[in-house]
Amino acid sequence: HREEKPYKCVDCGMGFWHRGKLLYHQKTHTEKKRFFCTTCGKNYSCNSNLIKHRRIHTGESQYVCSDCGKTF
Numbered sequence: 001h002r003e004e005k006p007y008k009c010v011d012c013g014m015g016f017w018h019r020g021k022l023l024y025h026q027k028t029h030t031e032k033k034r035f036f037c038t039t040c041g042k043n044y045s046c047n048s049n050l051i052k053h054r055r056i057h058t059g060e061s062q063y064v065c066s067d068c069g070k071t072f
Contacts, residue, residue: 005015007022011029016022033043035050039057044050055061061071 005017007016007019008014009016009022009025009029011026014025016025028045028049031045033045035044035047036042037044037050037053037057039054042053044053064071
């Protein structure tokens with residue numbers, strides 16, 4: 001529901017509102033991925049990203065839109 005995010009990752013195209021978030025994200029493309037999902041085997045460089053990922057297997061909603069209330 002917002003305009004386009006100004007900071008884009010050159011590796012995957014993901015957008016961010018803050019430069020610091022982009023810099024943190026870019027580490028996911030360069031650091032060793034030592035955290036893996038035991039359900040599907042996907043690897044992550046940060047444990048916090050693995051925790052967020054696991055929600056797709058449990059059906060838990062990660063975000064709630066403050067404008068419309070939709071969860072995703």
